[in-house]
Amino acid sequence: MKMATYSVLSGSVALITLQNPPVNALSEAVRTGITDAVQRTLKDPQVTSVVICGQNGRFCGGADIREFAGPMSGPPLVPMIHALEAMEKPVVAAIEGLALGGGLELALGCHYRIAHSQALLGLPEVTLGLLPAAGGSQRLPRLIGLPAALDLITTGRHISASEALKLGIVDQVTDDNALKMAVEFARSVVGQPLGPRRLSTRPCHSPPDVDSVLDQALAQVWQRGRGALAPVACVGALRAAATLPYAQGMEKERELMATLFNSGQARALQYAFFSQRVVGKWQPSGARWDNSTTRTIRKAAVIGLGTMGRGIVVALALAGVSVVAVESQEKQLAAARQMVPEMLQRGAGRRGLDTPPGVISFSSGLEDVSEVELVIEAVFEDMALKRRIFSRLATVCRPGTVLCSNTSGLDIDQLAEATQNPALVVGMHFFAPAHVMKLLEVVCGPRSSPEAVATAMVLGKRMGKVSVAVGNCPGFVGNRMLKPYMEQANFLLEEGATPQQVDEALEGFGFPMGVFRMSDLSGLDVGWRVRKEAGLTEQGVEPTRMRQGQRYSPLPDQMCEGGRLGQKTGRGWYRYDGPGGRVARSDPWVQNFLETYRARHGLVPRRIATEEILERCLYALTNEGFNILQDGVAAGPEDIDVIYVFGYGWPRHRGGPMFHAGQVGLARVLEKLEHYQHSHPDVPHLKPSSLLRRLVAAGSPPVQKWREFISKDRVHSQL
Numbered sequence: 233m234k235m236a237t238y239s240v241l242s243g244s245v246a247l248i249t250l251q252n253p254p255v256n257a258l259s260e261a262v263r264t265g266i267t268d269a270v271q272r273t274l275k276d277p278q279v280t281s282v283v284i285c286g287q288n289g290r291f292c293g294g295a296d297i298r299e300f301a302g303p304m305s306g307p308p309l310v311p312m313i314h315a316l317e318a319m320e321k322p323v324v325a326a327i328e329g330l331a332l333g334g335g336l337e338l339a340l341g342c343h344y345r346i347a348h349s350q351a352l353l354g355l356p357e358v359t360l361g362l363l364p365a366a367g368g369s370q371r372l373p374r375l376i377g378l379p380a381a382l383d384l385i386t387t388g389r390h391i392s393a394s395e396a397l398k399l400g401i402v403d404q405v406t407d408d409n410a411l412k413m414a415v416e417f418a419r420s421v422v423g424q425p426l427g428p429r430r431l432s433t434r435p436c437h438s439p440p441d442v443d444s445v446l447d448q449a450l451a452q453v454w455q456r457g458r459g460a461l462a463p464v465a466c467v468g469a470l471r472a473a474a475t476l477p478y479a480q481g482m483e484k485e486r487e488l489m490a491t492l493f494n495s496g497q498a499r500a501l502q503y504a505f506f507s508q509r510v511v512g513k514w515q516p517s518g519a520r521w522d523n524s525t526t527r528t529i530r531k532a533a534v535i536g537l538g539t540m541g542r543g544i545v546v547a548l549a550l551a552g553v554s555v556v557a558v559e560s561q562e563k564q565l566a567a568a569r570q571m572v573p574e575m576l577q578r579g580a581g582r583r584g585l586d587t588p589p590g591v592i593s594f595s596s597g598l599e600d601v602s603e604v605e606l607v608i609e610a611v612f613e614d615m616a617l618k619r620r621i622f623s624r625l626a627t628v629c630r631p632g633t634v635l636c637s638n639t640s641g642l643d644i645d646q647l648a649e650a651t652q653n654p655a656l657v658v659g660m661h662f663f664a665p666a667h668v669m670k671l672l673e674v675v676c677g678p679r680s681s682p683e684a685v686a687t688a689m690v691l692g693k694r695m696g697k698v699s700v701a702v703g704n705c706p707g708f709v710g711n712r713m714l715k716p717y718m719e720q721a722n723f724l725l726e727e728g729a730t731p732q733q734v735d736e737a738l739e740g741f742g743f744p745m746g747v748f749r750m751s752d753l754s755g756l757d758v759g760w761r762v763r764k765e766a767g768l769t770e771q772g773v774e775p776t777r778m779r780q781g782q783r784y785s786p787l788p789d790q791m792c793e794g795g796r797l798g799q800k801t802g803r804g805w806y807r808y809d810g811p812g813g814r815v816a817r818s819d820p821w822v823q824n825f826l827e828t829y830r831a832r833h834g835l836v837p838r839r840i841a842t843e844e845i846l847e848r849c850l851y852a853l854t855n856e857g858f859n860i861l862q863d864g865v866a867a868g869p870e871d872i873d874v875i876y877v878f879g880y881g882w883p884r885h886r887g888g889p890m891f892h893a894g895q896v897g898l899a900r901v902l903e904k905l906e907h908y909q910h911s912h913p914d915v916p917h918l919k920p921s922s923l924l925r926r927l928v929a930a931g932s933p934p935v936q937k938w939r940e941f942i943s944k945d946r947v948h949s950q951l
């Protein structure tokens with residue numbers, strides 16, 4: 233039952249308990265319960281103090297985000313919190329577990345706050361495209377000062393109880409029972425003046441250079457936010473707190489919230505929040521996360537200690553897994569012996585640990601992995617080499633060992649074939665640097681068992697990754713969609729655009745890096761190797777622009793042939809100060825190269841609008857997303873969107889490519905794809921996906937309904 237209960241302890245302390253599992257969010261029923269409880273407290277002369285707590289050791293996770301999608305009803309938060317603050321009986325918040333968003337705002341309306349040492353506190357509204365609009369933007373700076381409030385509110389970060397104590401957000405922290413302590417505390421402060429405890433009546437302590445502090449904060453959120461509106465509104469609300477009386481500040485808070493509440497960005501960020509939770513629950517095979525058994529991995533091996541392998545070793549060790557790190561090349565092994573402990577120490581430091589929890593041993597031979605429960609092979613992308621390793625592992629490892637390959641697109645089933653037990657083989661596609669990047673694609677081959685997949689998913693989560701289960705196809709989800717995106721970018725260069733122009737358009741959309749800067753960073757030879765394997769490359773004075781029956785741009789191959797591999801060679805689509813340089817400068821050589829190329833192929837350059845760049849790159853990518861959904865390689869649009877947000881820099885405030893398509897309007901995306909396909913009939917990736925057509929024909933249901941639509945569609949087509 234969702235509600236807030238009222239009881240009286242020892243005849244004089246009223247206890248209001250929020251009950252809305254799992255995080256006691258402030259739903260309509262809970263707000264009604266609190267409002268009623270406040271009235272009862274006021275009327276009961278026996279009650280001299282009040283304690284508010286949350287059921288099951290969790291104070292409150294904030295407003296009920298699910299209610300934001302519909303019309304809001306029930307008692308609003310702001311007057312409810314004001315009523316608490318205005319009480320003439322001391323009100324104490326007993327903060328166990330978490331006090332986030334509206335939960336912390338509720339606590340800030342109390343006169344005192346007692347927290348358990350393990351509790352987390354914060355105002356994460358900005359991450360949902362909102363601001364703390366239940367008085368948080370006005371009360372917090374009055375409590376802890378403007379600079380600290382700016383930091384907490386514009387980042388939305390969670391803080392520990394001890395940091396909250398240092399900042400002055402809580403009055404006491406305990407390792408014991410916080411509720412018991414709050415009740416004792418409430419009794420002890422009866423009769424003390426409450427005026428100074430009401431944050432709304434306090435002045436806001438701002439530094440003398442308040443304007444420049446706020447301007448700097450604004451500049452920072454602009455730069456960091458890549459077009460996100462909420463952080464800017466947060467600074468606006470804090471400016472009001474610093475410069476206006478409380479009542480006017482509250483008015484400003486309300487106004488700013490009104491601009492955000494129904495915005496596309498807020499919808500996108502809230503969708504991203506729920507998508508992240510959805511992806512942990514389903515697998516493309518249809519197996520459910522909660523009905524597959526998983527193995528707890530204590531000891532694992534990593535084979536291959538290049539950049540990826542080293543990162544994976546560190547991520548495992550930080551998750552408390554003991555690792556046997558294997559490398560056959562002496563030089564690489566020596567480098568790993570030196571670099572891994574340093575990386576580990578830094579990683580442990582970032583997590584506030586003195587020593588990393590997992591133990592690492594290095595080896596040059598595969599025989600040393602015989603005792604592990606799971607192996608992650610991370611040698612370079614060569615199917616023959618990987619197959620050799622897998623067949624060796626099948627003989628060296630104990631029966632039942634889960635065998636994983638870190639691959640960015642190779643066929644997992646071909647690797648499984650090389651073993652005696654293909655059910656135990658899964659893909660784990662890490663993103664570089666593997667100990668930092670949050671995304672992990674867990675690739676289920678047609679013969680992978682639900683247990684092996686679930687084990688990899690859970691291990692990924694332990695490593696702090698957002699694990700997404702995907703099906704087995706070239707490039708899986710992320711790289712399969714990247715191909716048409718990059719292809720369009722190359723075609724745009726042929727037609728008259730420059731790398732800067734394309735990158736600026738994409739960065740203006742919100743990507744941290746455009747496609748060409750990204751390609752320079754990861755190395756142009758990565759894609760070159762894949763194209764060579766696919767038999768697409770050809771060398772010659774005039775390489776053709778058609779391969780395997782479709783349009784092909786040899787531009788990136790020619791760059792590689794000329795030794796322009798990106799940052800590592802100091803030259804790529806941009807020039808750098810030297811090999812390994814980071815600052816990209818436009819390169820007249822590239823301009824000249826493109827002009828010569830166009831002239832040689834009789835291509836007349838034209839001015840290309842930003843709109844066309846975005847539409848062609850992004851809709852080609854999204855179109856492939858629809859094909860992926862149709863093929864069942866991703867379980868739902870949420871999975872694709874999470875992959876793009878966490879692995880490919882898609883701006884979170886735009887939800888992800890599939891969500892974005894829904895926001896633009898599916899009919900419009902279809903119309904644009906048809907338009908570009910008409911002008912480029914030799915580009916199959918611009919041919920609208922039949923799933924997209926069917927969704928449009930069905931009236932463009934919202935993205936949350938696509939899973940259902942696709943499964944019905946599948947049943948229908950099987951009849």
Ligand SMILES: CCCCCCCCCCCCC[C@H](O)CC(=O)SCCNC(=O)CCNC(=O)[C@H](O)C(C)(C)COP(=O)(O)OP(=O)(O)OC[C@H]1O[C@@H](n2cnc3c(N)ncnc32)[C@H](O)[C@@H]1OP(=O)(O)O
Binds near residue numbers: 255360493509
């Ligand atoms: C013109 C119109 C003008 C309109 C003006 C309108 C004014 C409206 C006034 C509003 C006032 C604003 C009030 C306030 O400032 C706004 C907020 O409080 S926003 C919410 C802030 N809180 C958060 O962001 C916390 C979000 N949650 C988390 O970060 C995590 O869930 C957690 C709390 C840290 C717990 O993490 P875990 O233990 O890992 O658990 P899960 O994450 O898996 O969550 C479990 C389960 O709970 C669901 N859930 C979590 N938080 C909420 C929530 N706040 N509301 C609803 N549901 C929540 C989560 O989705 C999981 O669900 P499941 O997947 O199991 O179904």
